[in-house]
Amino acid sequence: MHQLIISAAAEGDVNPLVPNGWEMLVVFVGFAILFFIAVKYVVPMFEKTFAERAEAIEGGIAKAEKAQAEASAALEEYKQQLTDARTEANRIREEARAEGAQILADLKEKAAAESARITAQAHAQIESERQAAVVSLRSEVGTLATTLAGRIVGESLDDDARAARVVDRFLADLESQNAGAAK
């Protein structure tokens, strides 16, 4: 160590600010090699990894956003379909109600007509039967009355035209009396 200090002292004329050319060359070459490696390999490789990583993260976010948008679109569609279905159901229900009411009204009308027809028919039948009864009654009552009167009077009025006229007149009076009573 003493020797070293002595040797350093002996080289006192060496100025530390004066560079050694060979050392400068070595540093220059070494740095150039390192710079070349950095430009050619290190920086592109790291930048590629960084870019891929950023892309992976951003891609994931984009994918999630897309899925979210799809899900809300599907939800919207389902809601729309549900509303449509409800409207459709309401419409069908209204139609059915209207149709039912229509059918009911038709049936009522038909039943009323039918009953009116039956009633009218019955009236007509009753009327005709009554007419027939009146006709048969009239002839029978006439015969019975003449027979009865003949028996009472003791003479036959059967073949007598006059007797027939008397009976008719009597019946007519009776009818008119009846009609007067009815009024």
Place this chain on the structure above:
Amino acid sequence: MHLPAILPWGAAEGFSKQMLLVLLSVVFIAVFFVLAARKQQLVPGKLQFAGEAAYGFVRNGIAKDIIGGRDFIKYVPLLFSLFFFILVNNIYGAIPVFQLPTFSHVGGAYVLAGLVYVTWIAIGLKKNGLRYFKLATVPSGVPWYILPIVIPIEIISNFVVRPVTHSLRLFATMLAGHLIVMIAGSGIEYLIMQENVLLKGTSVLVLAGAIAMYMLEALIMVLQAYVFTLLTAIYIEGALHADSH
């Protein structure tokens, strides 16, 4: 404590230890980063993570923060190479077998500072044309009567002093640190050789001081690599945006 091969700024001829260390540093840096970057996994392993953290420190902490903009990436290779080249070459001084910060030999510092000097002037000229020299030396908003004083100062500080301080700052800190550790080492050796036991004992104090200086020196080695690279980034940024300064 010391390899005998260290002859301070000696070895005027031949292949010196300093040259060997410079070339070795290139190998170390290249191997480490190429290995770390090679796999390119999205989820990095330990080595890749370390590489990315180191690379990202220069890329984001220096290039992006100082230069910024969209094309700061163009200058990342230069800043990256400078930072790790200087860092490894400085750290040599703190590693027992190597024990020589290669920039304690001034040649390397001149070379790097010269490269940076040429680079930022070229960037300024490319960006602004010959007008760049006016932008770099005539500050805007200064009264005309002060300009005769300001312009020479600007010329001297930007184009003359700047590369000198840039290189000497690195060289001087490395040389001084190297000298301090070396002197402390020889001091301890000298004291231990003494016959007097009390005098021999004082070597412990020197040892404690030497260890403290060693720690400080290790810090300065890292710091100077950062400072050199940071200044480079600032010079480049100044050249890029000369018209807004």
